[in-house]
Amino acid sequence: MVSSSHEAMHRIFQKDPGVFGRTFRTLGLSFPEPVGVALMPTDLTETEPLERRVDTLLHMETADGGGYLLAVESQSTKSAHKPPSWCYYASYLHAKYRLPVELVVxxxxxxxxxxxxxxxxxxxxxxxxxxxxxxxxxxHNVPVVATEEEVARDVPLAVFSAITHAKSPDIADILERLAAGLKAVDDETATVFTEFTELGLGKFPAADIWRRMMTLPLSYFRSETSMRLRREGREEGLSEGRVQKAVEDVLRILERRGIEVSEPVRQRVEACRDLGQLDAWFDRALVVSTAEELFEGEPAGPTAP
Known part of the structure; x- marks a missing residue:
């Protein structure tokens, strides 16, 4: 129950709202001068359920036995409605659990x-x-994972980084490193993070690039074929057998992804004897939408040895 002294102070503010501004001006704070006042209900209890859900809420335990709460929200656009909700989340969680609260967006x-x-x-x-x-x-502050080795050392961080940079112009290269880096983990773990990546990329064009990459079995990114082309693709003097194998690899990727290979495209790839060029086509075959896109920016005709 509110005491009489508190009641008196409340009534002063109700009777003369200007006293609010005048009082705080004496403390060096200048608030806007009110021109009216409306008495509002003091009961802040919500009689109807109002659903409020944070995207993710974690209790982070610490060595001292205290711990803290970590609320995680994903935000795709600016929204004037979100900051008040975030303030509510933090205040509610602190009042309910009596733990420090951090919000990550x-x-x-x-x-x-x-x-x-x-x-x-x-x-x-x-x-x-x-x-x-x-x-x-x-x-602006999440680093791009630069190498396959970095992916292998921390797959969850690599997946988060790739998702964060979904709009980057270099996303195809980022996703290719991620796919190649998954060779260091077991199939079950790789499958889980493959799905996380697709979900995280949402409706961005990067999601289509990732789905096209994943039409190849994950074991293919682990294969000696992929590693060999990167390690030896630009070396000269390799045997005709290796050249032929590289040709087959490019065509096989396109076919496994369900991309139609016209006869002119097939003839041009089969006529190429340059392993460096086949290496480049191998990389492009992972992401192109049509077989003809393999040759974008290149002169027409077969590549000479």
Whole structure:
């Protein structure tokens, strides 16, 4: 029950809303001068359920036995409605669990990521009641995994990095490194993270590139064929048998992906004796939509030895 002294103070503010601004001006804070006041219900209990769900909530246990809560949200665009929800999440979780709370916001767009970094304020500028500053992970601060070895050392981080950089112009190369790096893990783990990657890429064009890559069995990215072309693809003087095998590899990828290979394309690939060129076509065969795209930017006709 509110005491009489508290009741009196509340009524002062109700009677003369200007006293709010005048009082705080004495403390050096300048708030906007109110021109009216409306008495609002003081009961903040919600009589109807209002569903509020954070994307992911984790209890991170620490060595001292305390721990903290980590709320994770994904944000694709700027939204004026999200910061108030984030403030609610943090306040509710802290009040319910009595643990420190951190909010991580993941973005695939740099402009959205910088917006999500805040700070967002609840209250008036001279003295914000709450200042919300989420931890943001996006293309501006998540590094690109540069090598297959880095993928193998930390597959989850590599997958997160690839998803974060889904809009990068270099996404095909990033995904190719990811696919090749999955050779270092067992098939079950690789399958799980393959699916995570597809889900994370969503409706971006990168998802189509990944799906086309994954029409090849994962074991193919582990195969000696793939490694041999990268290791020996530009060496000269290799036997005709190796050249023929490289030709077969390029055509096999296209066929396994269900891409129609016209007779002119087949003849041009079969006529090539340059392992370096076959290496380049091998890489392109993983992502092209048509067989003819293998030769984009190149002069017409077979490649001479």
């Amino acid at each position: 993941t973005c695939q767009d740099e402009a959205t990521a910088r917006w999500a970094s805040g700070p967002f304020k609840v209250g008036l500028d001279p003295w914000p009641l709450i200042t919300m500053r989420p931890l943001v992970l996006g293309p």
